[in-house]
Amino acid sequence: MLSQPGAFDAEPIPDAAREEIERLLTSGDLFRYTASQDAPAALLEAEFASLIGSRYALAVSSCSAALFLSLRALDLPRGARVLVPAFTFAAVPSAVLHADCTPVLVECGRDYRIDIGDFRSKLSSADAVLVSHMRGHTSDMEAIMSAADEAGVPVVEDAAHSLGTIWRGRNIGTIGRVGCFSFQSYKLLNAGEGGMLVSDDPDLIARAIIMSGAYEHNWRKHPVLQEAFARWQNALPLYNTRLSNLSAAVVRPQLGELPRRVRDGRRNHDLVAAKLRASPWFDVPIPLQGELRAPDSIQFNLLGMDDAGVRRFTEAATAGGVAVQVFGLSPDNARAFWNWHFLGHMPELPKTREMLMRACDVRLPARLSPEACVGVADTVVAAASSAAGAARAA
Ligand SMILES: *Cc1c(COP(=O)(O)O)cnc(C)c1O
Numbered sequence: 102m103l104s105q106p107g108a109f110d111a112e113p114i115p116d117a118a119r120e121e122i123e124r125l126l127t128s129g130d131l132f133r134y135t136a137s138q139d140a141p142a143a144l145l146e147a148e149f150a151s152l153i154g155s156r157y158a159l160a161v162s163s164c165s166a167a168l169f170l171s172l173r174a175l176d177l178p179r180g181a182r183v184l185v186p187a188f189t190f191a192a193v194p195s196a197v198l199h200a201d202c203t204p205v206l207v208e209c210g211r212d213y214r215i216d217i218g219d220f221r222s223k224l225s226s227a228d229a230v231l232v233s234h235m236r237g238h239t240s241d242m243e244a245i246m247s248a249a250d251e252a253g254v255p256v257v258e259d260a261a262h263s264l265g266t267i268w269r270g271r272n273i274g275t276i277g278r279v280g281c282f283s284f285q286s287y288k289l290l291n292a293g294e295g296g297m298l299v300s301d302d303p304d305l306i307a308r309a310i311i312m313s314g315a316y317e318h319n320w321r322k323h324p325v326l327q328e329a330f331a332r333w334q335n336a337l338p339l340y341n342t343r344l345s346n347l348s349a350a351v352v353r354p355q356l357g358e359l360p361r362r363v364r365d366g367r368r369n370h371d372l373v374a375a376k377l378r379a380s381p382w383f384d385v386p387i388p389l390q391g392e393l394r395a396p397d398s399i400q401f402n403l404l405g406m407d408d409a410g411v412r413r414f415t416e417a418a419t420a421g422g423v424a425v426q427v428f429g430l431s432p433d434n435a436r437a438f439w440n441w442h443f444l445g446h447m448p449e450l451p452k453t454r455e456m457l458m459r460a461c462d463v464r465l466p467a468r469l470s471p472e473a474c475v476g477v478a479d480t481v482v483a484a485a486s487s488a489a490g491a492a493r494a495a
Pocket residue numbers: 162163164165166189190192193233234235236259260261262282283284285295296
């Protein structure tokens with residue numbers, strides 16, 4: 102067994118959060134719109150926007166809420182067709198349904214990214230595109246943006262798990278019309294729950310701010326063109342998906358930790374990737390040109406194993422102390438599209454299915470030491486050799 106922090110254990114929240122939380126507990130000022138200015142939620146928005154390089158940011162209760170608000174803020178007609186990669190988290194097509202739109206699943210390849218051929222063929226009948234950068238793997242945003250711009254179709258980026266990723270010199274989440282991030286505990290910034298919506302479009306952000314619950318004239322507390330708000334006053338429903346000051350106070354001191362988390366996560370990923378690439382059992386897809394990820398996990402495909410071999414592999418890895426999930430083989434996995442029964446109609450997506458049946462996921466949080474990562478890699482390689490050896494002996 103490896104002696105290391107559990108792969109699902111979070112990092113402690115920086116001490117700097119304590120003083121502010123104490124102040125909030127004393128004053129009871131937890132609602133973002135009570136204070137006339139400088140509420141923690143408002144300060145977090147300003148800091149996040151400047152960090153990511155976006156004009157506007159809106160703090161919300163989750164990334165799912167941000168995705169829902171993005172689609173509503175685009176003012177899509179009821180039943181609008183929204184392209185969504187077939188490899189994503191169940192909450193993503195769910196947000197599309199929540200916004201009264203219809204998700205249209207697009208094939209993903211063995212590199213976990215959107216299949217550009219299938220994307221182009223489905224784009225002609227689409228009203229919007231929602232790109233999930235799953236586990237930080239960036240789909241070809243050059244190809245996606247040029248095809249979508251040409252077709253006049255807006256793009257929403259689901260960057261829930263991609264904070265810190267750079268795509269050709271730009272922060273991921275700032276390339277489409279809207280970008281959405283998560284502060285759920287398994288993401289790079291941890292508030293337990295929370296999210297952020299970013300955009301450069303004043304009209305879109307004004308709509309999202311009002312719908313997130315800036316009722317009456319609370320929108321005055323957002324540094325956005327005031328005419329944009331005046332246009333939408335009383336015209337939009339209020340969905341109340343705001344972020345509490347308490348959650349904002351937990352996230353703010355973590356912003357300064359981001360460069361270290363990104364650096365150490367990348368170090369851990371690259372170390373394990375190099376060891377797995379040296380073994381014949383694994384295909385670790387390489388980054389696209391100009392893509393610099395900020396991973397806190399590693400994904401790889403098993404080669405030359407049948408389903409029984411894959412099961413022997415995951416059992417051997419678990420016995421060695423490393424939790425490996427195969428997206429398509431773990432029961433009820435929320436990232437396997439055939440489990441999304443709530444969609445009703447289930448298209449067949451053979452390419453994505455084939456990938457999901459061999460694609461493995463291992464968490465590698467930034468706080469794991471390089472020695473612990475070597476232990477993870479050695480355990481995974483040994484598990485594959487023993488699973489394959491058992492097949493030969495049978
Ligand atoms: C975590 C995640 C979400 C959901 O984020 P919440 O804040 O929990 O709603 C959506 N998309 C992706 C790609 C994620 O990783």
